[in-house]
Amino acid sequence: MLIHNEYFSLRQIADSGQCFRMNRTDDMDGKESYYLIAYGRYLRLTQLDENTVMLGCSEEEYHQLWKSYFDLDYDYGRIISEIQSGDDEFLKKAVEYGKGIRILRQEAFEVLISFIISQNKNIPAIKNCIEAICACFGERRMSPDGAVYYTFPEPEVLASADKQLLRSLKTGYRDEYIIRASKAVVEGSLDLDRLCYCSYEEAVISLKQVYGIGDKVANCIALFGLHQIDGFPVDVWIKRVIDEIYGGSFPKEKYRGYAGIVQQYMFYYMRHLKGAL
DNA sequence: TGCCAGGCAGACA
DNA sequence: TGTCTGCATGGC
Numbered sequence: 293m294l295i296h297n298e299y300f301s302l303r304q305i306a307d308s309g310q311c312f313r314m315n316r317t318d319d320m321d322g323k324e325s326y327y328l329i330a331y332g333r334y335l336r337l338t339q340l341d342e343n344t345v346m347l348g349c350s351e352e353e354y355h356q357l358w359k360s361y362f363d364l365d366y367d368y369g370r371i372i373s374e375i376q377s378g379d380d381e382f383l384k385k386a387v388e389y390g391k392g393i394r395i396l397r398q399e400a401f402e403v404l405i406s407f408i409i410s411q412n413k414n415i416p417a418i419k420n421c422i423e424a425i426c427a428c429f430g431e432r433r434m435s436p437d438g439a440v441y442y443t444f445p446e447p448e449v450l451a452s453a454d455k456q457l458l459r460s461l462k463t464g465y466r467d468e469y470i471i472r473a474s475k476a477v478v479e480g481s482l483d484l485d486r487l488c489y490c491s492y493e494e495a496v497i498s499l500k501q502v503y504g505i506g507d508k509v510a511n512c513i514a515l516f517g518l519h520q521i522d523g524f525p526v527d528v529w530i531k532r533v534i535d536e537i538y539g540g541s542f543p544k545e546k547y548r549g550y551a552g553i554v555q556q557y558m559f560y561y562m563r564h565l566k567g568a569l
Numbered sequence: 570t571g572c573c574a575g576g577c578a579g580a581c582a
Numbered sequence: 583t584g585t586c587t588g589c590a591t592g593g594c
Contacts, residue, residue: 309575411576417592418575464590469577506577527575559575 293347293354294340299368301392302326302339307569308393308560310516312406312419313426313444329426331357331399332443334435348437363394363519371550375557382537383554386561393556395521400484401477402444403517404499407509408469417462424461429453450474469504476502484518492522515552523552530555533562 306314306326314328317336325338335358336348347358359365368391375387405425410418422444429445451474458467476482482502487495495518499510508525515523524544526534534542544551563569 407575410574412574412589413576413591414574414593416594420592459590462591464592465577465588466590504577508576512575525575528573529575 293349293351295345295347295362295364296343297345297364298343299372299391300343300345300362300364300394301390302337302345304390304392304560305362305394305396307563308390308556309415309563310556311396311398312415312422315419327439329441329443330361330402332431332433333357334433334439334441336435336437361397363397366394368394368553371553375554382533382561383557386557389564390557390560393553393560395515395519395553395556397519398516399444400488400513400517401447401474404473404477404482404484404513405444405450405470407512407516408473408504409463409466410512411466411506411509421462425450425458425463428457428461447474447477451478466504469502472503473505487514488518488520492520495520496523515555521550521552522548524555527559529559529562529566529568532566533558 303324305311306316311328311330313330314326317325317327319325320338323338323340325336328335328337338346340346347354349358372387372391375383378384406418406422409421409425413421423442426442426444429449430442432440432442434440450470453471453474455467455471458470463470473482477484482498487498490498492514495514496507496510499505499513500507505513508527511523511525514520515525534540544554547554560569
């Protein structure tokens with residue numbers, strides 16, 4: 293299945309820090325290839341050229357799942373044009389550098405747990421920890437080309453997980469956070485489906501009721517798990533941008549309706565400038 | 570070996 | 583309301 297889109301870069305999405313189960317694999321005919329595990333499935337992807345991505349799935353599966361997953365109905369070009377016609381020179385450079393980033397429509401529960409794990413960890417450590425949890429608590433499956441993979445565990449499984457076992461998977465002090473957030477989902481006090489359709493502000497407030505979720509993680513979950521595009525997570529990298537480029541305050545209200553996309557361009561570009569990519 | 574990482578809760582002023 | 587401090591642990 294071939295996708296032609298000017299704003300669709302596998303490398304930029306994989307390195308944008310929004311998903312942790314999309315990784316580089318053996319190249320295909322010298323072209324960058326990735327594998328992705330999401331919604332219980334395994335997908336192989338190859339960047340054929342700057343504007344063309346090949347998805348290893350049928351047309352039916354693409355329309356059923358992956359088209360939405362990669363947010364391919366959304367016009368990122370319009371956002372980029374707006375930024376490029378503005379007067380923010382840093383943002384213009386950030387957009388030019390990361391214009392292939394898209395905000396994925398990931399499973400909310402997976403994002404909830406992944407970003408609880410993410411706190412005070414670097415991205416490689418987060419990935420390792422999530423894979424360990426999937427291998428321990430997920431379902432073992434095999435892809436059509438014979439690769440073994442594990443699904444992300446269901447809320448009920450993590451809600452009743454043994455704390456010491458979780459701790460042994462390098463979750464550290466976050467073990468209790470994971471169990472309590474999973475229980476909140478199972479018991480219904482945290483209704484992730486509902487939070488997709490309420491306001492961004494209400495979603496963040498609700499998420500912060502959960503023990504272990506603060507402002508930053510709540511914004512990540514809102515943006516990456518609920519597709520609340522006004523989510524604007526401020527982590528150490530965005531703090532650097534705000535302090536070093538904007539003198540301590542960033543006017544995110546100027547970007548109402550797509551602030552989260554702007555945040556991703558800034559995050560990705562700052563990591564590049566500081567040599568973290 | 571030491572610093573840093575997509576932070577948070579709790580204590581305290 | 584704002585500012586510490588302790589917390590686990592891997593990556594570099």
